[in-house]
Amino acid sequence: MAASVEFQNLTLSECFDQGLTSYESICDSTEPAKESGVQYKIIKCMKMLEYATQLVSAAGLYSNNETIDEVPTSDIKYMLLPFMLGSLALKLTNNGNRLDVVKTAEVYFRDYLQRCKDYGISDLTLPSEYSESEETTTQSAMDFSLMARRRAEKIKSYKEQKLMESQLQLLKEQNESNNVDEEIKRKYVTSLLKYNIGKALEEIDSLQAEMRILYFKLKHENKDNPDQAKGLKIKSKPLMPIIITKNELQKKVFGAGYPSLPTMTVEEFCQKRFNDGVWHLPTAENTKCLQQTAETSEIEEEEKKDIITEAEEENERQRLNARDEYKDDHRRGWGNRYNRS
Structure with missing residues (x-):
């Protein structure tokens, strides 16, 4: 999704704040997600948050050798971007390829969990990535100690979520007041990051279970009608995630964690848009x-x-x-x- 012209005049903070407001409105809405009006809001919100992600990359706000205490209060909130984009991606119904949506959402949630771990917000163990070869893996070959550790982390995260729910609501009300203390702002965003860690873990578990079903269906569709399956693959437009990368060096290193994910620096992304004719130099x-x-x-x-x-x-x-x-x-x-x- 290319950044819309209407976001070009917004600062990073304005773009994020508007995107967050829209995101919360979508999450609180009781309208079915498949309605065309809701889908329009979801796509527009994703474009806004993707543009904010590009601005974060261009500004180089984050470094893997920092801790959360070293990040300015005004910059902590941008760590929520991958979680929000992953949640919105799962609400898309008109993409045409559910497997692309699921893979994209998983990349966003993994990026969010990895960043929280890198900055010392959590010491969780990231779940292993799903692969089709897992279907042939026997129970005896599984790492039971890892499974037990993951289960303990889930229980711990669930308990923390329950304890933080009422606290988060109180902090949110204080954060929205006119004369809010910077310490309250920092505490609210940090608590929100910790709260969403449990949600991201739950989403990844659900997505991997869905992947097994989707790969199984795809495998049998290819056997029954390979020509039709091939045609569907050609027609469907893949949904590509946009994650935070700071520079050329980080792009090369960052790719190691996501071998199937092509990444570009901001300069490469903008140049490609101009070369493809998608973006044009703005005039009055x-x-x-x-x-x-x-x-x-x-x-x-x-x-x-x-x-x-x-x-x-x-x-x-x-x-x-x-x-x-x-x-x-x-x-x-x-x-x-x-x-x-």
């Missing part, structure tokens, strides 16, 4: 035109949703009327000739 005229187009598209989308909703309501009304008319003309039990002389 085309920026105004793009903003007007974006506003028009949003209005058209809202009108389209209203039309679809009205059509659905009309169809439902006609169906209920037809059912009532049928009941008026066909009393219950008519036509049942069983057990009659």
Whole structure:
């Protein structure tokens, strides 16, 4: 997902804060995620958070040889970016390839857990990456000590989550007040990072279980109809994660942890966008035109949703009327000739 023009004028802090507000609104919403309006909000929020991720990479805010105590309070909140993007990716329903969505979300959650571990926020043991060869692994070959350690960490994380829930709510209310102390801000964000560690571990476990099912289905689909499976692979557009990398050297080292994940520096990413014709040098005229187009598209989308909703309501009304008319003309039990002389 390319960064939208509407985010270009925002600072990193403004972009993150708006993205966080949108993220919390999506998570608190009771609307089904598959609704077109909700999907639009999810995609827009992901673009905003991806753009914030690119800005964090360009600024070089994080280093693997630091601890959380060395990170300025204003920069700690950006560590939440991969967790938020992973959570939003799982809500996508119109990507066309669920396996791509699951893999992307897992990369985000792993990146989040690894960063929390690197900065001393947690001493957790990251779960091993899923591979198709695991299906043939026997129970005796598994590392039971690792399994026991992972189980103990899950229980510990679950207990910590329960203890932090009420504390987090109180800290959030204090953090949203006008005259908030910097210590309260730092404590709130740090507590939020710790709280989401347990959620990320749960998500990875669920994603790996889903991967087993998806790989099994894909394997059998390929056997039954290899031409059709090949066609589906060509049509579906992969969803690529955007993670924080600081520079060329870090890009080379960082790739070792994610062998299947291609990474680019910010300079390479921007140059590729310009070369592909996706981005253009901004001018006063085309920026105004793009903003007007974006506003028009949003209005058209809202009108389209209203039309679809009205059509659905009309169809439902006609169906209920037809059912009532049928009941008026066909009393219950008519036509049942069983057990009659």
